[in-house]
Amino acid sequence: xxxxxxxxxxxxxxxxxxxxxxxxxxxxxxxxxxxxxxxxxxxxxxxxxxxxxxxxxxxxxxxxxxxxxxxxxxxxxxxxxxxxxxxxxxxxxxxxxxxxxxxxxxxxxxxxxxxxxxxxxxxxxxxxxxxxxxxxxxxxxxxxxxxxxxxxxxxxxxxxxxxxxxxxxxxxxxxxxxxxxxxxxxxxxxxxxxxxxxxxxxxxxxxxxxxxxxxxxxxxxxxxxxxxxxxxxxxxxxxxxxxxxxxxxxxxxxxxxxxxxxxxxxxxxxxxxxxxxxxxxxxxxxxxxxxxxxxxxxxxxxxxxxxxxxxxxxxxxxxxxxxxxxxxxxxxxxxxxxxxxxxxxxxxxxxxxxxxxxxxxxxxxxxxxxxxxxxxxxxxxxxxxxxxxxxxxxxxxxxxxxxxxxxxxxxxxxxxxxxxxxxxxxxxxxxxxxxxxxxxxxxxxxxxxxxxxxxxxxxxxxxxxxxxxxxxxxxxxxxxxxxxxxxxxxxxxxxxxxxxxxxxxxxxxxxxxxxxxxxxxxxxxxxxxxxxxxxxxxxxxxxxxxxxxxxxxxxx
Numbered sequence: 001x002x003x004x005x006x007x008x009x010x011x012x013x014x015x016x017x018x019x020x021x022x023x024x025x026x027x028x029x030x031x032x033x034x035x036x037x038x039x040x041x042x043x044x045x046x047x048x049x050x051x052x053x054x055x056x057x058x059x060x061x062x063x064x065x066x067x068x069x070x071x072x073x074x075x076x077x078x079x080x081x082x083x084x085x086x087x088x089x090x091x092x093x094x095x096x097x098x099x100x101x102x103x104x105x106x107x108x109x110x111x112x113x114x115x116x117x118x119x120x121x122x123x124x125x126x127x128x129x130x131x132x133x134x135x136x137x138x139x140x141x142x143x144x145x146x147x148x149x150x151x152x153x154x155x156x157x158x159x160x161x162x163x164x165x166x167x168x169x170x171x172x173x174x175x176x177x178x179x180x181x182x183x184x185x186x187x188x189x190x191x192x193x194x195x196x197x198x199x200x201x202x203x204x205x206x207x208x209x210x211x212x213x214x215x216x217x218x219x220x221x222x223x224x225x226x227x228x229x230x231x232x233x234x235x236x237x238x239x240x241x242x243x244x245x246x247x248x249x250x251x252x253x254x255x256x257x258x259x260x261x262x263x264x265x266x267x268x269x270x271x272x273x274x275x276x277x278x279x280x281x282x283x284x285x286x287x288x289x290x291x292x293x294x295x296x297x298x299x300x301x302x303x304x305x306x307x308x309x310x311x312x313x314x315x316x317x318x319x320x321x322x323x324x325x326x327x328x329x330x331x332x333x334x335x336x337x338x339x340x341x342x343x344x345x346x347x348x349x350x351x352x353x354x355x356x357x358x359x360x361x362x363x364x365x366x367x368x369x370x371x372x373x374x375x376x377x378x379x380x381x382x383x384x385x386x387x388x389x390x391x392x393x394x395x396x397x398x399x400x401x402x403x404x405x406x407x408x409x410x411x412x413x414x415x416x417x418x419x420x421x422x423x424x425x426x427x428x429x430x431x432x433x434x435x436x437x438x439x440x441x442x443x444x445x446x447x448x449x450x451x452x453x454x455x456x457x458x459x460x461x462x463x464x465x466x467x468x469x470x471x472x473x474x475x476x477x478x479x480x481x482x483x484x485x486x487x488x489x490x491x492x493x494x495x496x497x498x499x500x501x502x503x504x505x506x507x508x509x510x511x512x513x514x515x516x517x518x519x520x521x522x523x524x525x526x527x528x529x530x531x532x533x534x535x536x537x538x539x540x541x542x543x544x545x546x547x548x549x550x551x552x553x554x555x556x
Contacts, residue, residue: 007244007245010244011240011241011244014237014240014241014244015237018233018236018237019233021233022229022230022233025229026226026229029222029225029226029229030222033218033219033221033222033225034218036218037211037214037215037217037218038157038214040214040217041157041209041211041214042146042157042159044209045157045159045207045209046159048096048110048112048207048209049159049161049205049207051096051099052092052096052112052205052207053205053511054511055091055092055095055096056089056092057511059091059092063091082183089114089119089121089124090121093112093114096112097112100112109209109210110207110208110209110210111207111208111209112205112206112207112208113130113205113206113207113208114163114203114204114205115127115130115133115134115203115204115205115206116134116202116203116204117131117134117203118192118193118194118195118196119192119193119203120173120174120184120188120192120193121188121193122188122192124203125192126203126204130160130204130206133145133160133204134162134201134203134204137162137201137204138162138200138201140436140440143161143162143439143440143442143443143444144159144160144161144443145158145159145160145161145206146158146159146160147159148211149208154210154211154212155210155211155212155215156208156209156210156211157208157209157211158206158207158208159206159207159208160204160205160206160207161204161205161206162201162203162204163201163202163203163204163205164202165198165199165200165201165202166196166197166198166199166200166201166202167198168198170196170198170202171196171198174193174194174195174196175194175195175196176194176195177190177194180194276294276298276377276378276381277294277375277376277377277378278291278292278293278294278295278296278297278298278375278376278377278378279292279294279295279373279374279375279376280292280295280359280373280374280375280376281371281372281373282310282359282371282372282373283370283371284333284369284370284371284372285370285371287309287310287311288307288309289307289308289309289310289312289313290308291308295308295376298345298353298355298376298378299316299345299347299348300347300348300349300351300353301347301348314326316345316346316347317343317344317345317346318343318344318345318346318352320344321343321344322343324341324343325341325343325357328340328341329341329359329372332359332360332361332372333361333369333372336361336369337360337361338358338359338360339358339359339360340356340357340358341356341357342354342355342356342357342379343355343357353378353380354378354379354380354382354383355376355377355378355379355380356376356377356379357374357375357376357377358374358375358376358377359372359373359374359375360372360373360374393406394406396469396470398448398451398452398470399451399452399455399470400455401455401459401468401469401470401476402467402468402469402470403469403470404469404470404471404472406469407467407469407470407471407477407479408531408532410467410469410479411427411477411479411531411534411535412530412531414479414481414525414531415525415529415530415531415534417481418481418525418527419525419527419528419529422527423481423482424482424483424484424485424487424524424525425479425480425481425482425483425524425525425534426480426483426484426485426487426488426522426523426524426525427477427478427479427480427488427522427523427524427525427534427535427538428477428478428480428488428491428492428495428520428521428522428538429471429475429476429477429478429520429521429522429523429535429538429539429541429542430475430476430477430478430492430495430496430518430519430520430521430542431473431474431475431476431518431519431542432450432451432454432474432516432517432518433516433517433518433519433546433550433551434516434550435447435450435473435474435516438450438516442506442508442509442512443508443509445506445508446506446508446509446512449504449506449507449508450504450506450516451474453502453504454499454502454516454518455468455470455476457495457498457499457502458476458478458495458498458499460498461491461494461495461498462478462491462495463480463491465480465481465482466478466479466480466481466491467479467481471535475539475542477535477538478491478495484524485522485523485524485555488522488524488555489522489553489555492520492522492553493553495518495520496517496518496520496551496552496553499516499517499518500515500516500517500551501515502515502516503515504516517550517551518551519542519545519546519550519551519552519553520541520542520545520552520553520554521537521538521539521540521541521542521543521544521545521553521554521555521556522538522541522553522554522555522556523537523538523541523555523556537556538556540556541554541555541556542554
């Protein structure tokens with residue numbers, strides 16, 4: 001095929017490939033822009049709700065206590081109760097409406113609502129849809145609600161979360177109009193907002209924002225990126241076209257031997273770089289050591305920045321592995337046999353790498369040893385992956401404690417040792433009290449963080465020989481070798497008190513600060529008893545602790 005036709009065909013194929021790649025990239029970028037748009041909208045809604053939550057907290061923790069203090073000091077009458085001052089929904093809605101009115105035209109069209117089945121303020125009376133959401137929040141089947149809706153050809157994002165539950169302090173104003181502040185009854189009437197119970201969900205809070213501004217910004221951004229991508233791909237095409245033209249002009253030069261050798265060397269260098277496999281040649285007589293570029297990279301040095309020697313190579317080897325590696329090399333020289341050895345090296349930046357070194361002797365025309373040739377393979381990534389997989393196989397990914405499978409392995413081992421050497425062995429079984437309510441109230445992200453924090457507290461309370469494992473869910477198990485039941489009970493009580501004193505401040509909900517407690521069951525292994533039997537007894541003891549009222553330990 002003539003060179004011109006071949007070049008034209010190659011350019012056509014390049015153009016087709018680039019157009020196809022550009023199309024795929026534009027589709028991906030469009031989806032990414034839409035995803036980013038929704039993430040920005042979600043962040044906006046979340047910030048609005050967090051803003052509302054902060055206002056509610058301020059009214060609850062600052063305004064109301066101050067009014068009650070003024071009442072106590074007889075500055076205000078006991079019947080004083082200003083809805084405009086005391087109502088969290090009234091104050092937060094008013095502030096948010098003022099805030100939204102100062103924002104962009106699109107955000108000012110947002111709709112904020114409080115909703116309740118029987119509110120004091122009938123403006124907050126739940127719609128049929130909101131009543132269904134309240135039922136879901138109340139049952140725990142739903143912790144948040146997010147929905148995209150379309151009205152009059154416009155799209156909106158709606159986000160709703162449950163409010164807190166009525167506490168005993170709420171009953172002053174929500175139990176019976178007869179005991180409620182008179183100002184409250186006069187403002188709202190006595191037919192609604194009362195007869196609530198402690199623990200009942202007080203309502204929900206929702207924000208609905210239009211997506212038009214977000215869509216406009218996303219489309220504008222996508223248009224800029226799309227134009228930039230087209231320009232970039234066209235530039236690539238011109239670049240490839242220019243490369244093809246240059247390559248055609250250099251074909252004659254590539255036939256020369258030096259260029260062919262250089263090309264072969266580059267290919268070998270790239271291959272070694274991709275494989276993390278370097279090659280070397282050692283002249284025994286002159287002690288001259290030649291390294292490929294990849295060996296310098298493995299050693300953490302600039303390529304060909306110095307003339308390596310065998311002694312310098314030995315200095316790179318980790319002191320604990322140096323004698324073993326040198327012994328393998330000397331044995332290969334003595335026996336005229338290949339060798340293979342794995343060892344560590346210490347790079348110039350003090351980091352440690354794992355390598356596999358292979359070599360064999362070379363001989364001259366008189367069949368005498370002239371040197372050695374070989375390779376060095378960087379196995380650090382492989383070994384680190386193996387170590388990570390080994391760790392994942394025995395630990396719980398969330399808490400870092402041993403997983404259930406490894407728990408039973410260690411437990412059976414300790415049972416056998418206890419029976420063989422007549423030594424005590426105890427098991428402590430515990431789980432978190434009311435953990436489901438934490439997930440229901442704050443969400444599973446907070447629940448996961450609670451498990452992580454409590455596991456850290458328990459781990460810090462253990463002795464060096466104790467073993468902590470996650471049995472499942474919020475249930476954990478502690479293996480205490482050479483420990484009698486009384487000692488295990490003392491350990492359990494120390495753990496329980498440390499957990500109880502720990503303050504949970506979840507990063508996902510920093511405004512919610514609370515404590516958790518645990519119930520513990522303790523049992524001591526009896527001779528020839530299986531671990532399954534021991535842990536079952538410990539589990540039953542933990543169940544008895546819950547029956548006794550939780551936050552305690554029971555010895556089986």
